[in-house]
Amino acid sequence: MTWVMKKRIHQIELFMKYPHEVQEERLSKLLQTAKKTEFGKKHGFADIQNIEQYREQVSVHTYEKIYPYIERRMKGEEKLLWPTDVKWFAKSSGTTNARSKFIPVSAEALEDCHFKGGKDLISIYVNNYPDTKMFSGKGLALGGSHQLNELDPKANSYYGDVSAVIMKNLPMWAQIIRTPSLEIALMDNWEEKIAKLAETTIDENVTSISGVPTWTILLLQRLMEMKGAKDITEIWPNLEVFFHGAVSFTPYRNLFKQLIPSSGMRYVETYNASEGFFGIQDQKDSEELLLMLDYGIYYEFIPYHEIQKDEPKAISLSEVKLGEIYAMLITTNAGLWRYSIGDTIKFTSLDPYRIKIAGRTKHFINAFGEELVVENAETAISDACEKTGAMIDNFTAAPMYFTDKSEGSHEWVIEFNKKPADLAYFTEILDQKLREVNSDYDAKRYKNLALKIPVVHIAEPGTFYQWMKKRGKLGGQNKVPRLANNREYIDDILELIKSS
Template sequence: IENINPLANLIRVPKKETALLSNFELKRDRIARETMRKNVTNISGVPSWMLSVIVRILELSGKQHLEEVWPNLEVFFHGGIAFTPYRAQYERIITKPGMNYMETYNASEGFFGIQDDPSDASMLLMLDYGVFYEFLPMDELGSEHPNIVPLEGVETGRNYAMLISTSCGLWRYEIGDTVQFTSRDPYKFIITGRTKYFINAFGEELIQDNAEKGLAYACERTGAQILEYTAAPVYMDENAKCRHQWLIEFSKEPEDLNEFADCLDSKLQEINSDYEAKRFHDVTLQHLEVVKAHPHLFEEWLKAKGKLGGQHKVPRLSNSRKNMDELLELNGNYRLQ
């Protein structure tokens, strides 16, 4: 924003000074007040952050749906985190027919992908933006001599860590995301997670893409809606049992939390054969546990760490319990049951 083309500033809101505010609550309120009476046709940002801004706009305007505030709104360009857990909430507050949701994949290090077809969730890999791409198969991540795959050697349906070299001086830099190609002509892909966001405590190899699909299914079956979540393993509780523990902040709670947990568990088994094997007869992994987070828990946690705002994301999956234990303590149910 600091270096944006001056011409772009003529057609964008909010003011640059507002966009650069470091105080999260003040920034959200000012963005809402500055934009609610403008003719906004498209919005862009991280889904979780933008949702909080939209909620504030609706509070200030007294409206129920965003198209009542911005009747000419056509598209939301989103990125940074997976959109799947937030889609139902956006469709609830933006009800106009023909609203488009398009994903982009950009970072401080470069611009890598654009969703070019609203009917296809895959993104088109940007080949002419000064980035040289290489890919590390996820099953070789951490090995001493991994097999680095050039772009022409990628396989569809396989998870890779993306490596980039750029004219700015990066050399085989691990961007931190995992991708899976859906097409080789043209090169199209989806983001499946982060190289550090996974659970493989018992050989289950649970990745973020599994988590998003499982949660989407559970929400669909139970009518729930999710704001934030994180998950971590319970290596051994007081009954010598191991399981996965999910801490979820709902914007709309399921009527039956046990049913939600059952749906999530069954979907994870369906899409991840390693997880299914570890869950077989509860020998290695017990049924997962879902803990309800109190409202704004994750926001409070990020604020306490000085990481509140759109550029900071809640870690979704981790082999470590550090984040989970901090959140549970803040949530008021620190002790494992």
């Protein structure tokens, strides 16, 4: 294992050294592989020689634009977007739309992207911590569920959360070192699953956890309740690492330190989604994510000011600038062509290329020209928690519009694990930090002319859980929408608070 890992570290160093050559090679290979598909023939893949031609012949695709091909494949048609037989679809639980998305996951995407990402995560971790004892116990993975494709059983295809698709297809060696059993890991009913997870893993020697912070907290709290333990070290004394993703870990860091008060505990972030595996935290002393460039994905980036345009202009990796926000565009080995995944990132390093996730293209508040993104919100709420000793479970925010009786502002609903002693002081710090990290917000807050200080509501424990349950979005990789430019979510939550 050590030999294989060291060999892979060398390959990672190569794409870090030659990023543009690796990316150009990836695009060329993808186009050649798919040139005889229906999509490839329609867009002249066989004749494309460079990125400029590719952009001319293939427009930016949203899910809605590419869905007709996906629907036909789910009903059994072949060689539409990708030449090999695609049997698995990742049901995108990260979307906040009422209608779920079904993202194709080819055998190549599973092997050369998702599995490769998982193996690289372990290789990088072991390279950083050669004294690890992780392999002396089990890795606990909190995943989603999967089921037969309901559109056409004859098509013999399946869908589920991407975590479930990965678990179902893991090689035997990986199944042996993980817990719980697949039967429990793939259960549909999340409340029943949490109970079974706790029941079957409480006496295991768990050394690592992989999952989303919000749902992992629920499991840890259940375990402590069952055992009457003060913290998780009494249950899993050898636990050493939490591999996390899907949402920012920053607001949850202090709560995890309380739940797992071990000086040897480590936290490693990943950036993976239904569409692919994109980044890994590769440095011990930094939360930046290394952009993984040899996973069968070709990247383009849409500058922030272009995002809302009907035909946005994209740039290549070689053209990106430090600190600017971009929407990510991907071309993949599962047949997603110039596909907008709905995430925004910013580059923190250009040699090698490292990034931080800024939020979702649809998750922002810009009702008054303030251009507030999720990264701003998470930075501010973390600062307010740190300075007041508060700890949060979840939050969301939305605009409060002008009326004849009041100015505009932002309205927040926050569920605390530990409430601040003085909510007004907490709100003041939140506001000050937002002004510090976002100059547009600061300008609108000047003398309360366009925006007054935020309004913060405290939600009782379990509020967001009940709201997600009501929406049918418990567990897996489902996430509470942090920001919205309308009041759809916040009004629904406030109504739930009022009725309870």
